[in-house]
Every structure is written in C-alpha cells, then in structure tokens.
Amino acid sequence: MVLMVLGGSAGCGGEGTGAPEAASSKGATQQETFPDPDVRLDAEGLRKALPELRSMPTGWRTGVVPTSARDVPQDKRCADGNSSDCYLMWSTAVVQYKAPGDTGSVYIQLSAYPDRRTAGAALKGRNKADAPGNRAVSMPTVGNESVAFAEPRAAHATPSLTMTVRVGTALAELIYQDEERQPDSAKILLSLARMQAKRLLDVEQGRTPKAMAD
Structure with a gap:
C-alpha cells in the first residue's frame, strides 16, 4: 500500500502483530515536555526533516518511493477552513525505506499546515481506528499528540500499522x-x-536535524 502525496483534501489519513504493550514500556511522558512551535514549514523544510538513510536503523535500505517534496499551489490551498475543493496541508514530503531481511517497509509522509489548529484537526481526520476491520493501537504519545491504528490485509493492501504525530x-x-x-x-x-x-x-x-533511530 502506497499513499498518494496529495491524495485527499485534508491529507492522507495492518493487523498489528507487534506488541503495543511492549512498545509503551518507556518514554510515555514525552508529551509533557515536547515544545509546540507555531512555525509554518515549506516543502524544503519538510525535505530537511525527512530521515536520511544513515538516520535509519542498521540494515535498512532505500525503498521504492524516493525522497520528494512539494508545495501545494497557492490557489489550491484552503484559506477559510473549507476543505471540499482545496488542500488543508500547504506542503508535503515523502520517502520510503525497506526493513532488512524482507520484514516490511516504512512509508513516511510529512505534511505542513498553516497553523497548529489546522494541523490538530487534520490529525483527528487521519485516525482511521474506527473504520471497518481496523483497530486502535495503544502507543505512548509522541510529539505534541499522536494516534495509532492497525489495518488488516485487504484485497489490494498488505496489513499495516500507522502512527500519525503532530509536531507544532x-x-x-x-x-x-x-x-x-x-x-x-x-x-x-x-x-x-x-x-x-x-x-x-x-x-x-x-x-x-540530526536525530537518528535507536
């Protein structure tokens, strides 16, 4: 399953075999001290924020989706909160990396919004835990707020686990x-x-940005 960079007006958004209880064993208070900047990013800023291959865990390699970033044209951006024929996000960036040993891949999409309120609303819109067949996954909060859910195998999609995080x-x-x-x-x-x-x-x-995966 690969998502389109501009696949929906409010932004884009499997059955989990990993143990969410184990995943939540540390760092559960990160949200208590995480800053909440009101700084708008453009495509170049998002591109810089995407992890490079050397930032990924040992053994990971470049996937089928190379690093790319783009700004939404001015005339396609929502100016009044109405997302029926415009995009709430103003810039996007994507990349995919493959895990070692044919153990899946991770697709990352970054989206920039005009303000924190719009970003927060978009986060809620991406939470698909209540969709038929999906289920919420308990994970520690990352960034300012976050959601996680699992999707089962479908006719044209592999099982997946999704986590969406808001940072400013x-x-x-x-x-x-x-x-x-x-x-x-x-x-x-x-x-x-x-x-x-x-x-x-x-x-x-x-x-x-210098952060690397554990």
Whole structure:
C-alpha cells in the first residue's frame, strides 16, 4: 500500500502483530515536555526533516518511493477552513525505506499546515481506528499528540500499522507496511516516530536535524 502525496483534501489519513504493550514500556511522558512551535514549514523544510538513510536503523535500505517534496499551489490551498475543493496541508514530503531481511517497509509522509489548529484537526481526520476491520493501537504519545491504528490485509493492501504525530504545525504519518512479517513492528515504528518528531522539531526551531533511530 502506497499513499498518494496529495491524495485527499485534508491529507492522507495492518493487523498489528507487534506488541503495543511492549512498545509503551518507556518514554510515555514525552508529551509533557515536547515544545509546540507555531512555525509554518515549506516543502524544503519538510525535505530537511525527512530521515536520511544513515538516520535509519542498521540494515535498512532505500525503498521504492524516493525522497520528494512539494508545495501545494497557492490557489489550491484552503484559506477559510473549507476543505471540499482545496488542500488543508500547504506542503508535503515523502520517502520510503525497506526493513532488512524482507520484514516490511516504512512509508513516511510529512505534511505542513498553516497553523497548529489546522494541523490538530487534520490529525483527528487521519485516525482511521474506527473504520471497518481496523483497530486502535495503544502507543505512548509522541510529539505534541499522536494516534495509532492497525489495518488488516485487504484485497489490494498488505496489513499495516500507522502512527500519525503532530509536531507544532506539521504532521508525520508513518506506515509500517507488511508489518505481519516483523513481530517487533510496533516497537520499531515507535522508535522511528520519535526520531521523526525530533527532526521536525529541529527544523521548526531553526536547527539542522540530526536525530537518528535507536
């Protein structure tokens, strides 16, 4: 399953075999001290925030979706909160990495919004835990707020585990695809989400992102 960069007006958004209880064993208070910048990012800022291959765990490799970023044209951006024929996000960036040993892949999409309120609303819109067949997954909060859910295998999609994180005015959506092949997919996704949140925060605060996955 690969998502389109501009697949929906409010932004884009499997059955988890990883243990969410184990994934939540540490770092559960990250949200208590995580800054909440009101800084708007453009496509170049999002590109900088995306992890490079050297930032990923040992053994990971580049996937079928290379790093790319784009700004939504001015005339396609929502100016009044009406998302019926415009995009709530103003910039996007994507990349995919493959896990070692044919144990799935992680697709990362970053989306920048005009303000924190819009980003928060978009986060709620991406929570598909209540969709038929899906289920919510208990994970520690990452960034300012986050949601996680699992999707089962479908006719044209592999099982996946998704975590979406808000950092200031930006969202990071991480999807572990083919997650049934990796018993520790929840732990790995949590680690990657924490890294991505730190990298977004660095860019929002004017620093060069250096965070790496555990």
